[in-house]
Amino acid sequence: MTTHRSRRPRRPRRLRTLRTARTARTARTKTASRTAALAAVLLAVSAASAGCADPAPPGGPPHRAAARPGPSPGAATARPGNGARPPGPRPFTLVATGDVLPHGSIIDQAHKDAGGKGHDFRPMLSGVKPVIAGADLAICHMETIYAEDAGPFTGYPAFKSPPQIATALAATGYDSCSTASNHTLDDGTAGLGRTLDALDKAGVRHAGSARTAAEAARPTLLKAGGATVAHLAYTYGVNKENVPEDRPWTVNITDPEKIVTAARAARKAGADLVVVSMHWGTEWQEEIDVDQRDLAEILTGSTDESGAGATTGATTGSAAGPASGARPDIDLIIGTHTHVPQAYEKVNGTWVVYGMGDQIAGDMINNDGVPDPRGNQGSIGRFTFTPPTAPGARWTVSRAEFLPQWFDTATGRATLVGAAIRRGEPLTAVRDTIAGAVLSRGAAEDGLVMGN
DSSP states (O other): OEEOOOOOOOOOHHHHSOOOOOOOOHHHHOHHHHHHHHHHHHHHHHHHTTSSSOOOOTTSSOOOOOOOOOOOSSOEEOOOOSSOOOSSOOOEEEEEEEEEOOOHHHHHHHHHHTTTSSOOOHHHHTTTHHHHHTSSEEEEEEOSOBOOTTOOOBOSSSOBBOTHHHHHHHHHTOOEEEOOSTTTTTTHHHHHHHHHHHHHHHTOEEESBOSSHHHHHSOEEEEETTEEEEEEEEESOOSSSOOOTTOTTSBOBOOHHHHHHHHHHHHHTTOSEEEEEEEOSOTTOSSOOHHHHHHHHHHHHOBTTOSSGGGTOOOTTOOSOOTTOOOBSOSEEEEEOSSSBOOEEEETTEEEEOOBBEEEOOSEEOTTSOBOGGGGEEEEEEEEEEOOSSTTOOOEEEEEEEEEEEEETTTTEEEEHHHHHHTTOSOHHHHHHHHHHHTTTSGGGGTEEEOO
16 A cells, blocks of 8 residues: 655645635536436446447547657647548547556556566556547656666655656557656656656657756647647646756746746647646545636636736636637646546636546555545546637537546556446446546536546
């Protein structure tokens, strides 16, 4: 069992004095409404499970990963389709997953999976590969940093993970990983550099930490569906040491104004969409905290015509987009850090995934010193983006899905819960727990469904 506690996050500077109205949508806070929504989703899933085969992902057949090119300073192209595509923008799917957190037991399992020679993390992720490789764009969260090739390797509290993880992420189909977390400087800037070097070598892009000021200033640009997608990433802070004063660009620390500025810079660099990974929230807490709520309001409420940007935010609790029709600065927020599944919610017309839970982690002990199975439960977010209907308009989410995921610490495998249930495994309680957290802020009313 692994106890996992991090330094308590401090409120970002701009949020310490923020005064935001907190009028929640009444319908979304009623227990009866949430229960009915969850029941409807589970009923739909039960009906769909009558068949044996998983349906094809929305937006057409899966787009399998081609051989990955080496890293480049410009935009990276996501996996192409199986056949010739008509010219111009087309719908595309984006998937995102939670924390990759290799505790000591995970490192041992990878060593065993490599036959006792080195480390192989590919088998751990093989169960989710169909979903990851089947998407046009896949984003992970690499929470820890990498050691030298030969180690030594360590788990909690100061992680130094085998760099072979990068190879496994690429083989699974990931295009980019967020690398901003409270563990980013667990081994100082040397560890950070090794991590980014290994991801580069594997052909996986990254966002949230940097080796140079120039790298930090350059947005991570990806291609999917004929669109250019910017990936940005931020963390509430770091554990072991402060960000070096002479290298403040080493890791992106949460600041709403800086996030909005970076999003607008990414637009100027050619991005059609901006996806922001946020390492935030309170560990072991399914309910979102005040900082998450405030940040979500500010970031989703900022538009390219708002002027005041991050200092103003938008109407609290609004599922609809900005009334002015101006294009929002950010198109999707995906959250990590809390180690438990958290809600999805449409805020100011933009989807926010507050917390996806852990994708890979050992047996976990919560802050009360109690073994907590939620530390191995999570969700995969899958969003289908559709091209704008007019020049300068926004790419819109035409389908929003979540897929429950569970890491089986007994076998050392990430598992798609729905597929496991169809195989006869007794995981309905796990599925329902994850779904309850994901739907707890009324996402079903805004169209979120459980995917297969």
